[in-house]
Amino acid sequence: KDSGWAWVELSFVDQTTGGAPLAQRDALKLLAAMIQHTDSKPQQQRLLCLDKAHGMDAKKDGSCTHTFMMINDLGKTFGTTSMFNTNKKSAVNFEEWSKTPVWKDKDACVAQLSKSFTGSLEHPKISEGGRKFLSDLLAQVSDQQLRDLFEVARFTKRYPNASIDDWVRAFKQKRDEIASASCTNPVL
Numbered sequence: 001k002d003s004g005w006a007w008v009e010l011s012f013v014d015q016t017t018g019g020a021p022l023a024q025r026d027a028l029k030l031l032a033a034m035i036q037h038t039d040s041k042p043q044q045q046r047l048l049c050l051d052k053a054h055g056m057d058a059k060k061d062g063s064c065t066h067t068f069m070m071i072n073d074l075g076k077t078f079g080t081t082s083m084f085n086t087n088k089k090s091a092v093n094f095e096e097w098s099k100t101p102v103w104k105d106k107d108a109c110v111a112q113l114s115k116s117f118t119g120s121l122e123h124p125k126i127s128e129g130g131r132k133f134l135s136d137l138l139a140q141v142s143d144q145q146l147r148d149l150f151e152v153a154r155f156t157k158r159y160p161n162a163s164i165d166d167w168v169r170a171f172k173q174k175r176d177e178i179a180s181a182s183c184t185n186p187v188l
Helices: 005-014 021-036 092-101 128-139 143-152 163-177
Strands: 045-049 067-071 103-105
Touching: 021 128, 021 163, 045 092, 092 163, 103 128, 128 163
Parallel strands: none
Antiparallel strands: 045 067
8 A cells, every 4th residue: 555655765775785776767757857747746656576586476465575666646747736636738738848947957867857746856966877777768668669659659649749750859859858968066
């Protein structure tokens, strides 16, 4: 019931005990900003136990050795923030998403993601490692994979005023915004 996590809890992940490095955690925050994951309340994220995947049996006390944090519900994405996460503005809205920049402050490496009433992530500060990690991953996604993503998700049925090519072009523009940034000497 309470397996969700708030974004601030990423700062409690300890790399020295097997947790994800800062670069990976920052990349996840930047990806959430890029796709405008506006309804980021804890219930939208999940904690999973991957002990079985690591060949371990479930523990009798319910504890877990290999935990995994993930985003579970991305329903309010590819739009822009609205205070109450209205579908019209916050979910699959090409006009809103395409004009929302990735960066609130590119020089300070602060991503653009305003906090909604239910959100737990707001304008995350991104490290160079996080920016580069996400940029390198996004660079591997082909145009055909992007087309497939938007087609399978039926974005043109949800938002018929934009074509698959429009969505792909906007995605690539945002990918370029991330690739062209530098977070090595952020303004404090």
